[in-house]
Amino acid sequence: MLILNNVGMTYHSGSGPVEALRDVNLEINDGEFVSLLGPSGCGKSTLLFIVTGLTVPTAGYVTIDDKKITEPFHEAGFVFQDHLLLEWRNVLQNVSIQGELRGMDKQVAHERSMELLHMVGLEDFKDKYPHELSGGMQQRISICRALHHDPKLLLMDEPFGALDAFTRDQMRVDLERLWAKRNSTVLFVTHDISEAILLSDRVVVISRRPGTVLEQIKIDLPRPRNFSVSESAEFLSYKHRLTKTFMEMGVLYE
Amino acid sequence: MIKRMKKRWLNLFWGLITFAVLIGLWQLACEVFDVPMYLVPPPVKIWEALLKYWSVTVRANLLYTLSSIGIGYALTIVISIPLAILFATSQWLEKTVYPILVAIQLVPKVALAPLFIVWFGFGLTSKVILVFLLSFFALLVDATTGFKSLNPRLVFVAKTMTNSPWEFFWKIRFPAALPHIFTGFKISISSATTGAIIAEFVGSNQGLGYLMLRANGELNTPYLFAALLVLSVVGIALYKLVEYAEALVIPWHSSVRTRLQ
Known part of the structure; x- marks a missing residue:
């Protein structure tokens, strides 16, 4: 079990302190696929570094199986937007x-x-x-x-962000298949609502800076989720709900 | 592949043709305008001089110049690369030592060459030192950039894989720096040749630079041109050698790939 306890992160930049994350509390079960969904610059990526001990948070702490993370966590695998x-x-x-x-x-x-x-x-x-x-x-x-x-933990930071739409759909299906054969816990950072729903057991919505957990939605879609899932009524209702959240946040507007 | 090879041979062929035409024009101009030998000798006379003096003086002096370049350049490699690693790893060192090196670089070393003769004597040492001083900086700057230019996210990925700085250096940081290091090698090798010749001009009784001065003094211009010809071939050959090594060591890098296409 991965637990984030009141995690906060403040950077000191030339123009004064920047609060990237504030009071992030999360509990993630072993083998769970969790997406961190939020607007650009909300500290999602920083959260991945904090989870693996590569960045030390300025407040709070992270535990993995009741062990506090104080140094780089080696049972992790990283995938970034650039290969x-x-x-x-x-x-x-x-x-x-x-x-x-x-x-x-x-x-x-x-x-x-x-x-x-x-x-x-x-x-x-x-x-x-x-x-x-x-x-x-x-x-x-x-x-x-x-x-x-x-790895116990697979951390992915917008891994499909640089790919074209077709490749992306295919990669999503492939990733689900790979993940199903192993028992890694996945933390998947994205700003694509559909991608988050289609991949995850749970979508965690992160607010604008300072980033914090706004909402958590459990996704109850049957697996494996093939291409037709994105036309189902359940998918659309999840999408509707998340779109509404982002409209309320002011990230999307009409 | 075959098409590419064919194109390369064709390029070489046209290059040689152009070269031959230029040499022919030179020869012709010397004869038609009756240019005095001590001003500009015709190519045929230069070639004759080279054949005449090759085993008498040119070969031995060529070896002397090559050894000062070789030793000086080796010094550049064994000093600049470790120093670059230190600069890339320690900001403190870079802030304190680097400015001193920049200052050394900015002093016109050519002007100091006579002093090196006084300090280190008439022999090989003063030549080697000038070769080193003229060539170390480019390699140092490029290698430092190379060792620093690793993508920080790749550093993160590597940190989750290993705690050993040694493994990280040899398997990731060093190979990633190689393209920059080779750029440094290429710039440095041309300065190294220049360094050797200048040192020989200033004070020496051996080397191709010395030979040119002597030929000049005797108004034996074909002899001078013969030495110059050998010197040019040395410069081109050394550069090509580095380029060849680059293609062997980092065939995966875009600089090499685009050149071979």
Whole structure:
């Protein structure tokens, strides 16, 4: 269980202190898929860094399985909007670096990588270099790298933000399939309402700066959620409800 | 692939043709206008001089110049790269030592060359030092940029993977810096050649620079041009060598990829 306890974050910039997060309280169950949905600049990304101990909050604390996080949490995998692949390594080596840096046997690391590449349908591309791949492929490999060590926590910061609409839909379905085979807890940062609903067990709405939890909506849509789900009445009612929240926040207006 | 190769050979072919035409025009102009030999010798005479003096003086002096470039450049590599790593990791060091190095860089070192002769003697040491001083800064600046230019989010990703700064450096930070380091290598190698020649001009009894001065003194201009020719080939060859090494070491980088296309 991941618990955020009154987490707050204030930066000191040249023009004075900036309060990015205030009194964030969240409880996330093991294996849960949770989206953090909010407008740009509301501190969603900062929250991911705080959760993994890469950034120390100025108020409150985080616990994972009752252990307070005080240093970088190693059972985590990160995926960002940019793939952050190493351009001097081929696909297989890029996925395997996760195991290599963790002291895993090279052969074992490669076998695990091949297994993951097979799951995303890219095993034939194992000898290619990142620059030879499309954006969607690069991001798939980035996800494979993040899952290589079966992390307890998978943290995704707008991972599909730079992809075209078709690739995005496909990636969403693929991600759900990958996640279903493992038992990682996922924290998924996005500002796309549909994406949040379609992927999550729970959507957490974060307010404008200073970011705090405004609303939490449990999403009760059956899994796996294929493309037709986005036409169902339940989906639309969730979407309606969240759109209303954002209109009240003043992020959307007519 | 074959098409690309063909195009490269074709480019080389036209390059050589252009070169040959220019040489031919030079030869022709010398003969038609009867230009005195001590002013501008015709290419044929330069070639004759090169053949005549090659084993007598040119080869030995070439080796001397090459060794001052080689040792000076090696010094640049072993000093600039570790220093760049220190600058990239310690802001304090960068703030205190870097300005001093910039100051050294800004002093016209060529003007100090006579002093180096006084300090370090007529031999190889003074040449090596000037080669080093003229070439270390470009590599230092580029390598420092390289070691600093890692995407901060990639640093975060790596921190969740390992606690070992050593592993992080060798597997991520160092390879990421290589494109910048090679840019530094390329700029530095051309300054290194310049450094060696200047040092030999100022005070030496060996080296291609010295040979040119001697030929000049004897009004043996074809000899001078022969030494100059060798020197130019050295400069181009050294640069191409670095470029070749770059293509071997970082074939994945966009600078190399676009060049090969």
